[in-house]
Amino acid sequence: MRLILLGAPGSGKGSVADLVTRAYGLPRVSTGDLLRHAVRERTPLGIRAEEAMRAGRLVPDDLVIALVGERLAAADARRGYVLDGFPRTIAQAESLARLDPGRPEIVADIVAGEDVIVRRLESRRVCPRCDAVYNVVSRPPRRAGFCDRDGEALVQRDDDRPEVVLNRLRVYHRETEPLLGYYGARGALLRIDGAGTVEASFAELRPAVEAALASGAKGAAA
Ligand code: AMP
Numbered sequence: 001m002r003l004i005l006l007g008a009p010g011s012g013k014g015s016v017a018d019l020v021t022r023a024y025g026l027p028r029v030s031t032g033d034l035l036r037h038a039v040r041e042r043t044p045l046g047i048r049a050e051e052a053m054r055a056g057r058l059v060p061d062d063l064v065i066a067l068v069g070e071r072l073a074a075a076d077a078r079r080g081y082v083l084d085g086f087p088r089t090i091a092q093a094e095s096l097a098r099l100d101p102g103r104p105e106i107v108a109d110i111v112a113g114e115d116v117i118v119r120r121l122e123s124r125r126v127c128p129r130c131d132a133v134y135n136v137v138s139r140p141p142r143r144a145g146f147c148d149r150d151g152e153a154l155v156q157r158d159d160d161r162p163e164v165v166l167n168r169l170r171v172y173h174r175e176t177e178p179l180l181g182y183y184g185a186r187g188a189l190l191r192i193d194g195a196g197t198v199e200a201s202f203a204e205l206r207p208a209v210e211a212a213l214a215s216g217a218k219g220a221a222a
Pocket of ligand 1: 009031032033035052053054056057058059060061064084085086087088089092159168
């Protein structure tokens, strides 16, 4: 089973994906996290991706598709996975279907208004070591400024600055929103409310994930 989380930046994809990972043990595959690590480690991919990321533009499809292909080949993705931030273009969606065909999938669009999103991203802080996500207003760490999991100093993402956020939203509407039509035409597209708490979004998603996991297990037992 794979769960594809669509939704604008700041709609809560990463936080919902974390809850799914904790509840069902499916790995979270976040292209944003994979790319940020590549940038930090100065890999050839990171060097090529850096400028687009800093400006809030999309990294070229071929780079992202290769990255995801490699990640999905890992053993922990065999039973299933949660995609956070991929696909972001129709070309990426088509390549995912080719890369891992026949896998049952749930596609969920997490919906939140722009005012909520802009506020959320301004107060978001992340752990550069383990990728944990906090919000100084709604989900603060136990000790201000430091990660609960590993004690690392939290940082604000470069692209969470207000001027870049607006560009990321424009890019989302232009490049990623067409995926709603793409997946809508192929079957069930769930619409999840992302304006409330992460737990509320997760609760809306849960029945579909549990049904898909149960039917996968039945298929495997047959
Ligand atoms: P995210 O952490 O998902 O908000 O992604 C941060 C940035 O990484 C995006 O603004 C893009 O520059 C880049 N990125 C992440 N995922 C993708 C993707 N699927 N396709 C292209 N660029 C991506």
